[in-house]
Amino acid sequence: MSEKLIVPDEVVMSKIYYIRGQKVMLDSDLAELYEVETKQLKRQVRRNIERFPEDFMFELTKLEFDNLRSQFGTSNWGGNRYAPLVFTEQGVAMLSSVLNSSRAIAVNIRIIRVFTKMREMITDNISLKLEIEEIKKKLSNHSKNIELVFNYLDELLEKKEHEKPRKEIGYKANRN
Template identity: 55%
Template sequence: MAKKELQALVAEQKILNRIYVIRGEKVMLDKDLSEMYGVETRVLNQSIKRNLKRFPKDFMFQLSEKEFKNLISQNVTSSWGGTRKLPYAFTEQGVAMLSSILNSDTAIEVNIRIIRVFTKLREYALTHKEILLQLAKLEKEVKGNSK
């Protein structure tokens, strides 16, 4: 495997590890996104507040206290030590919208990678669903033949 391919795979895995399922949605948190973009979380959130119309509830939401505690408990090696505000979660559409307010080369490159990972997740889910449907069909056939 070439060095560039390996780096891309590592970057993809890093993104994948930062996608959580909250409220039934695959999301990324402001803290993780700001780290990937190379900006402080405070700066990211200020940019969002200046452009709130771009982020409806199905693009972005703030975690509840309970959701945040649950998230921390799932991540044994938590780095959430000094967090004073509940984090914001961004759906795939919210992450895509971030590219319209963060115009640095880094943000654009990171967004492209994140969107590609979300797309792969969707493709894997569809493939998995198709396999399960085929398995169920085969199971029915086997049961029908054994009678």
């Protein structure tokens, strides 16, 4: 079975959140994707806790949990009363080793590819923004230069208006 048929990219992207400056996924969302119960996923993680340092996985604070819950409404959370664990990209990669099912491996491959794709999109956006800023600077400089040229032309016209007429010099044709 192809991993694309298992979980579409859009589904994975909709389950990635930005918390504490990191892209993370909730334990309940991962359990749903892996088709296991959340408590089973948490049990496996706790049995292998040494594989999950804080930069791989952390528990949300009550405030973070309440903020997240308010974004979705309580109906999505069912009876979950405990703050969820969230997993960074590295933590998600580590999950496949503790869950050790073919579905977990296939879903993890998809998730890691989506994280990579998102990182590339962010990088592309940053470089695009830098290029736009560079163009803005050039346009600003061009505008200033054009304005300067027009100021010089205005000064020349003013000088010419205040000068007395000069006597013409050069070849004069016989005017009879």
